[in-house]
Amino acid sequence: MPNQMNNQSVTYTAHGHASISIFGAAAKLIRNLTRHRQLIVQLFRRDFIMSYKKSFIGVGWILISPLISVVSWVFMNYTGILQPGDVGVSYAAFVLLSSSIWSLFMGFYGSGSSTLDAGAEFIQQVKYPHEVLLFKQVLVQTANFSVGFLLNIVVLVILGVVPTLYIFAFPLLILPLFFIGAGLGLFFSLVSVVATDISRFATLGLSLLFYFTPVVYAANIDNRFLNTINQINPMTYLIETIRSLIFFGQTEYWGQYLLISAVSVLFFLFVLRVFYVSESQVIEKML
Amino acid sequence: MQAQTVIKIENVSKKFTRSIKRSMAYGSFDLIRKIVGIPVNRSLLRPSEFWALEDVSIEIRKGEKVGFLGENGSGKSTLLRMINGIFPPDTGSIRVDGSIGALIAVGAGFHPHMTGRENIFLNGTILGMKRKEIESKLEEIIHFAEIGEFMDAPVSTYSSGMRVRLGFSIAVHTKPDIMLVDEILAVGDLAFQLKCLRKLADFRDEGGTFIIVSHNMQVMRNSCDRVVWLESGKVIESGNVDLICSKYEASQINKSYADEQSSQQFSKDNKISLDPQVKITSVELLDEADNAVEQLTLGQPLTVKIRYNAMRKVLVPIFAVSVHNGDGQLVIESYSDKEGLNLKEIAGEGEVVLKLPKFAYRPGIYSFTVMLSEQTQLRKLEWHEKSYKLSLINENLPINQGLTYPYPNWSHHDHRTT
Numbered sequence: 001m002p003n004q005m006n007n008q009s010v011t012y013t014a015h016g017h018a019s020i021s022i023f024g025a026a027a028k029l030i031r032n033l034t035r036h037r038q039l040i041v042q043l044f045r046r047d048f049i050m051s052y053k054k055s056f057i058g059v060g061w062i063l064i065s066p067l068i069s070v071v072s073w074v075f076m077n078y079t080g081i082l083q084p085g086d087v088g089v090s091y092a093a094f095v096l097l098s099s100s101i102w103s104l105f106m107g108f109y110g111s112g113s114s115t116l117d118a119g120a121e122f123i124q125q126v127k128y129p130h131e132v133l134l135f136k137q138v139l140v141q142t143a144n145f146s147v148g149f150l151l152n153i154v155v156l157v158i159l160g161v162v163p164t165l166y167i168f169a170f171p172l173l174i175l176p177l178f179f180i181g182a183g184l185g186l187f188f189s190l191v192s193v194v195a196t197d198i199s200r201f202a203t204l205g206l207s208l209l210f211y212f213t214p215v216v217y218a219a220n221i222d223n224r225f226l227n228t229i230n231q232i233n234p235m236t237y238l239i240e241t242i243r244s245l246i247f248f249g250q251t252e253y254w255g256q257y258l259l260i261s262a263v264s265v266l267f268f269l270f271v272l273r274v275f276y277v278s279e280s281q282v283i284e285k286m287l
Numbered sequence: 288m289q290a291q292t293v294i295k296i297e298n299v300s301k302k303f304t305r306s307i308k309r310s311m312a313y314g315s316f317d318l319i320r321k322i323v324g325i326p327v328n329r330s331l332l333r334p335s336e337f338w339a340l341e342d343v344s345i346e347i348r349k350g351e352k353v354g355f356l357g358e359n360g361s362g363k364s365t366l367l368r369m370i371n372g373i374f375p376p377d378t379g380s381i382r383v384d385g386s387i388g389a390l391i392a393v394g395a396g397f398h399p400h401m402t403g404r405e406n407i408f409l410n411g412t413i414l415g416m417k418r419k420e421i422e423s424k425l426e427e428i429i430h431f432a433e434i435g436e437f438m439d440a441p442v443s444t445y446s447s448g449m450r451v452r453l454g455f456s457i458a459v460h461t462k463p464d465i466m467l468v469d470e471i472l473a474v475g476d477l478a479f480q481l482k483c484l485r486k487l488a489d490f491r492d493e494g495g496t497f498i499i500v501s502h503n504m505q506v507m508r509n510s511c512d513r514v515v516w517l518e519s520g521k522v523i524e525s526g527n528v529d530l531i532c533s534k535y536e537a538s539q540i541n542k543s544y545a546d547e548q549s550s551q552q553f554s555k556d557n558k559i560s561l562d563p564q565v566k567i568t569s570v571e572l573l574d575e576a577d578n579a580v581e582q583l584t585l586g587q588p589l590t591v592k593i594r595y596n597a598m599r600k601v602l603v604p605i606f607a608v609s610v611h612n613g614d615g616q617l618v619i620e621s622y623s624d625k626e627g628l629n630l631k632e633i634a635g636e637g638e639v640v641l642k643l644p645k646f647a648y649r650p651g652i653y654s655f656t657v658m659l660s661e662q663t664q665l666r667k668l669e670w671h672e673k674s675y676k677l678s679l680i681n682e683n684l685p686i687n688q689g690l691t692y693p694y695p696n697w698s699h700h701d702h703r704t705t
Contacts, residue, residue, distance in 0.1 A: 008384075008386060009382065009383070010372065010383050011380055011382045011383075012369065012372055012380065012381045013375070013379075013380045014329045014375060014376055014377050014379075016375055038412050038417065038418050039412045042408060042409045042412040042413075043396075045409075046396075046401060046409055050398050050400050050401060122396050122413065123373075125373070125389065125391050126371075126373075126389065126396075126413055126414065127387065127389075190318060191315075193314065194311050194314030194315045194318060195311060195315045196311075198315075274321065274322050277321045278317075278318050278321050280373070280374065280375045281317060281375060282318065283373070283374070284374045285310055285311065285314045
């Protein structure tokens, strides 16, 4: 029998969400995530667990790629190709933590940018809130990251670097990275449907940003050009603050970090509003 | 008292773009305007855009079974997606009261490495069911899908039929207030199709509202209370199922007839003459009033008039007429010598007439082949292969999917003793 309990009524018009505010968007996000949390869990289960089901190494892959990346940076440092400046701790430990943070940021970006693609198989057939795809992707990324990060901490200790208590605040410290990465990704998820070239440029731009952010070198590197760029690059303050707090328990960039964090929240809400206003009309271009 | 309106479609239009590049350009342009808050006028067509739906207004009441009928590209599936909230209208509004379930993408989101059981939870959640609801219906879903022993095997090991059965079973158990169904008879084997139809009938009997899109007139006639005929994005007519289905079939037949007349396949030049001295000079299809016709109403008499000109004496001439339906099936084959016309010879000009008292076949286009032989079927003089066309339409007979309509007459005799 049809579900008599369901008294939902909805009206679709051309400008359905045009008047939604950024706070309205936030409220809608929370409402949808709460209502569809089981869907997020089911999709997460499908994508996370199943991605390793056919692999002999399984979740081991989460460790292999960052470790190989660390080995290559350390090798470049050891051979003198890379001069990272005074990083304050062993370079291997420095690059292990920094590249983990950067990969997490890129993971958030990837989660956002694949929001519409992730459900392409049924996005035009079944009605459901598409932002659950973003959070499913974020969960997959976070799960992948967490397993690797716990082992990275063990490796840090082996390398003689004991993280400070700020390590427990890590989930909070990375929030601005989530808002910027996921926000940018969500925006380019829309753009990639109607302007593929621009979203490809964005991906290239982020690859370039890696070199203009003090990830594999110190923030105060002895290079005027890089120093200038680092000073105007908000990512510098986020990465440097998180890294310094975990290594040394202090940072000289609290002010910048908090300001960028606040702006990142507003940026994410702005993009979320754009997403709500545009998603249905962008989705029809996926035909 | 009239039932409550559950779907109200008011002056809805939807446009799409023919060119992909322009579609992307307009999409980018509209996205920028939305970001900066400049409203987009969606009621105007830009170059390369066309109306997939134009000024459509339909009202559907609780418990109604409505069929959307129309050719490919008429806008049926677009309208279904808009009711489902996937595409927004460009003008007008669609109000939906109640939950919607769509039997459209059965099995959407299935993961091949997950078991059938795991996929029930995944797919059921995608379709809006809660975990507890799925748990309570799990056995029913498994039983309906008929894949009990494979339930804990990965879906990748399923046949395509099993996969579709499982997808359909999950979708049909979501129990929405309004069910959207797209080409239901494309699901599984015959037994499963019958089971699906029965499930839909249960849904209907329990007061559910459903909208069905199908090319199958029989499904429309058996399942719907009302039909909406769409063509090029506009509502042509809405109302009585039999009447509109018949009109739609007639329109389809007329279109096919026009297409076929212009196609090479049915060229009137497809005539072979094996004796230059003997000619079939004309063949006419005549109605009851002896008017030459290209279209006839099902069940009416039809006459085939064959004129010839023999410049020599033809001994024991045999005329033959065969009729094929649109699927190429032979429905009539008639030889003059076997059916009462034993001619000894013909010479000069003359005509033979074949009368068919009731031309009662399934509506469609029929092609007539006319032959003339001498003494034996092996000695052909003239052969006009499928050179004459007749479109047959139905006005009010309850014709089904059978090839012919033999004016059936059912009766019942109760043998119980009282």
